[in-house]
Amino acid sequence: LAKTTQPISMDSYEGQEVNITCSHNNIATNDYITWYQQFPSQGPRFIIQGYKTKVTNEVASLFIPADRKSSTLSLPRVSLSDTAVYYCLVGDIRESSASKIIFGSGTRLSIRP
C-alpha cells in the first residue's frame, strides 16, 4: 500500500510557477502516479498521470525521478482559478487494486492576485 505525503497547503501569486511535491517511498513496480484537482463542491478532475521521467500536457507537467519515491506536479503561470486542492495518488488501477487507490488530504493551493 503506497502511502503518499504532500504539504497540507501552499500559497503563491498569479503568474508564478507552482511545484507541489508528493512523497511515496513505498511505491511498487506496477504503480502509476496520478494527480487530481478538486474545486469546492465539485468532483476531482484528472490532471496528469505518469510512470517515470517527465510527462507534460496542456495543463501541467509531472516530474518523476529515477527512484520514483517522489513526484512533482508543476503548474506553469498559475492564475486565481488554479486555487484548489491537489491530490497525489499512487497505485495500480487494476481490478483487484481499486480499493488501494488512496486519496489523502491533498494540498490546498491558494493563489493570490
Place this chain on the structure above:
Amino acid sequence: NAGVMQNPRHLVRRRGQEARLRCSPMKGHSHVYWYRQLPEEGLKFMVYLQKENIIDESGMPKERFSAEFPKEGPSILRIQQVVRGDSAAYFCASSVGNAGPTDTQYFGPGTRLTVL
C-alpha cells in the same frame, strides 16, 4: 461526450429514511466507483462495480449501505435508515475498465447528502 452524471445533486433526508444516489457513467465506460468525502477531508473509497457485478466493496460499511450497477440504467448507491453521520458528499467515478494501470477514473459532480 457527456461526463459522469450524478443525481440528485443535493439530497435531504431525516434520520431513518432511505437515500438513493444515482450515477450514470461516461459513454463507453463500464466500471463505476463510489467515494465518500467529509468536509476538509480526502475521498474515501467505498465500492467498485462493473455491470451486474461488485468487484470490490471493501470500503462499504457492512450495514445499511448497498450498491448496484445493473445491465441497464445507472449505478445506485443505497443507504438505508440514514443517520446524521451519513451526511457527506458522495462522488461517483467511471473508467473504461481496460484493466491496465492507466485506467483513469473520471468523477461526477457529487451528491451532497444532508441528514436532519
